[in-house]
Amino acid sequence: MTDIIDSSVTDAAASGTAADTVDPTYRNAALPVDERVENLLGQMSLEEKAGLFFQTMIAMSQDGELAAADPTFGLESNEAMVIGKGMTHFNVLGSAPSGELMAAWHNKVQELAATTRLGIPVTISTDPRHSFSDNPLAGMLSGPFSSWPETVGLAAIRDEALVERFADVARQEYTAVGIRVALHPQVDLATEPRWGRQVATFGEDPELTSVLGAAYIRGFQGSELGAASVATMTKHFPGGGPQMDGEDAHFPHGREQVYPGGQFELHLKPFEAAFEAGTSQIMPYYGMPVGTEYEEVGFGFNKSVITGLLRERYGFDGIVCTDWGLISDSEIFGQPFPARAWGVEHLTPRERMVKVIEAGVDQFGGEAIPELLIELVESGEISEARLDESARRLLREKFVLGLFDAPLVDVAAAGIVVGSEEFRAAGEAAQRASITVLTNTEITNPVTDAATPTLPIATGLKLYVEGIDVAVAAEYGTVVATPADADVAIIRTHAPFEVRSTVFENFFHQGSLDFTAEAVAHLREVAASVPTIVDVHLDRPAILTPIVASPGAPAAVVANYGANARALLDVLTGAAEAKGRLPFDLPSSMAAVEASREDVPFDTKDPLFRFGHGLSI
Known part of the structure; x- marks a missing residue:
């Protein structure tokens, strides 16, 4: 499939203001990416920079047009998000009946973004969409996409090449409809049997998880990130598996991660493999570490983990995006849902935002409040230079993914690629094999x-x-x-x-x-x-x-x-x-x-069936 850019999109971007107020150098694909980034960053207002820092859910229409507000999920219209808030990163919620309609909607959103002063293209992300599952939080419904086992089912097959093949299929289907960031893989070790999110992991074994997680990243990104890639946001650093009593950190009663077996380092192993594979992004988990050398606050607020461990020890210079909803309280299904501000519940949203930025994070997941970040810079609580540091990373990925050069996708091709007979057959073969x-x-x-x-x-x-x-x-x-x-x-x-x-x-x-x-x-x-x-x-x-x-x-x-x-x-x-x-x-x-100890794999006494058990018939 060849992505085709409509010249009218770039023309619209350039005409957002008087011609002499925008230097179009950043649109020159022949220039080095770093030069393009600096040219664009130098022209951005504080408001335009702030818009980069927020990634939240966006509604997809069912008819290929821009979506109106969705009160059921508390989502504003596409226009309000892109034009009103100036945001350029979105986690798409829901699906359309076909690949063509998904691609058409994506193009409408990009055309909307092109009407802004600088015409910064939108980056669309998604949670997993390819799993055969009726649990919407285990994985988004596959919709028109091919259908595969859950990630833990891929682990049951134990085939590195198959996992890379799956990720390559998913990459092709994602890019066909304009999705360019995978909010996965989840390389947490499932060391607590009661934990509710292990279905999206590669299981309990650190070696298997490391091998298969790296294969997954290679399938989505290729040997290096580029115009044909889907960037991976590997999660949940530094490992979300050791939840106390298996209770999940989405909820106050699951906020603590504990290490009674002293195995904090073991949970880092799959991330080391992910870094080696070149993962473009990292998501820290909600949980707060208890009884370790690290500050006892949620990982997204945790400078000792984000800057000290991730940035300095591992040298990771990619994008770090928080898990969803660390700053603001919200309402889900009509019920109050507190911000997952574990360890800093006493801080105001303003103070929480400062702490996240100071921790070394680049982007706020599940939030849409750029006006608060603007206030913090204007008051001097956060420097604009610090914003620029993260803005460079966020802009760089857009350029590397080719979004500035080819923001639109081929709608007709999407209908051929998404859910093709070949891809569906491969997914169903994997279901049987698992x-x-x-x-x-x-x-x-x-x-x-x-x-x-x-x-x-x-x-x-x-x-x-x-x-x-x-x-x-x-x-x-x-x-x-x-x-x-x-x-x-x-x-x-x-x-x-x-x-x-x-x-x-x-x-x-x-x-x-x-x-x-x-x-x-x-x-x-x-x-x-x-x-x-x-x-x-x-x-x-x-x-x-x-x-x-x-x-x-x-x-x-x-x-x-x-x-x-x-x-x-x-x-x-x-x-x-x-x-x-x-x-x-x-x-x-x-x-x-x-x-058993929450952080130690294979720690239950006399298991009924061991890891690796399975009969041939």
Whole structure:
């Protein structure tokens, strides 16, 4: 695909004010990037600089036109954000029905940005969009994009080349619609089994995470960042996994990160691999470190971590963007939601903003208050020279990504690239490959008295199913209404979680990993009447001990990490090979989880299944 710039866009940018007030040198693609940056920066007003520092959600229309305000999510219109606030970085929320419509919307936003005085193009970012998932906080719905397993499912496949291939596919689909920053990968180590965000990690092992995280970055960015790249914002520095009791730092009760095993350094290993791979951006997590040498404030406010560790020890000179909502209180789903200002709750938003800037951060995620930053500079609390330091990084990436030279995308090409047959097939193959067979007991044939493994099952059997669309199951056998009528039962379920008090927190699956007694009893009841296969979605390492313990255990137990019903049934019937291996230990009990140390991998006593377990069938 070739990106084509419409000359009218650059003409509009140049005509935003009298011709002699803007020096167009920065638009000369033949000049070195640093020269272009300095030329543009020297012409920017304080207001224009401040607009660079804020990246928040923006609404996407469904029809390819500019989007109006969205009161449901508290989003202003596209015009209010780009023209009214002068912002140029946005995390796009939602999706359009097709790649063409997404690309058309993107071009409208760029054309809007081109009407500003300097015509600084917009950078569009996104959370993950390619995972087969019904959890909107585990990953954005894939919409027209190809559909793959969750990141932890890619880890289950353990194929470095496949991860790089996935990221390259995602890069092509993103760039086709104008998305140029990936707010991922998430290279946190999933060392706390209860943590609600591990589904987007590469699991528990630091070596595997390092290898696959680097491959992911290479697939998105290439050997170096350029006009065909998607910049990666690797998160959450210095590792968000060691959450106290597994509670997530989005919430006040999860604000503390703890290191009872003294393994702070271990959580840095995947980031070292990310730096080696050239990640363009870093996002620190919300959590505040407790009992370490570092200041006990959230990482986004933490100068000892951002400047001392990230900038000075590792020499990272890329963009650092905070996680969303460190400065301002907000409202989510109609409920109050405090700023994640852990350790500095007592500070005013003004004071918090100063502390973030002084920590060495370049950009505020989830905030849209450039007027406050302007006030801080005008009052002398933040120097304009300090703004320039971050503005150079932010502008440089726009130039390196080619946004000034080719801000528009080819709408027709987007329809061909996004969700192409090749990409969808690759994603579905990965879904099948990620499925992990945990148990596969032998069943004795009452006629021949021969014992054979449950899996694979034959096609054409009478099937009793739960959690599977009947029409899909009917492609593999005859669907019956009760277990008693079936040759085999197939039940899809998910790792358990606790119901919490707010709508927003319930998007995070947290708390106990134990199945309820009712859930276990139901599975055993079905298994008692017919050979039963249980498939568990492991967005967290569920405790399967009461399910797999005999007598009364299902004939087979498998795990998925985001796979559609056909992917599962292809594996169960032997049409596709089960290649998945566990990306983390599966604990044997909640007592073992509660006794484990949050920062130490593989620390639960006597796990039921070990990291790397998986049977071939």
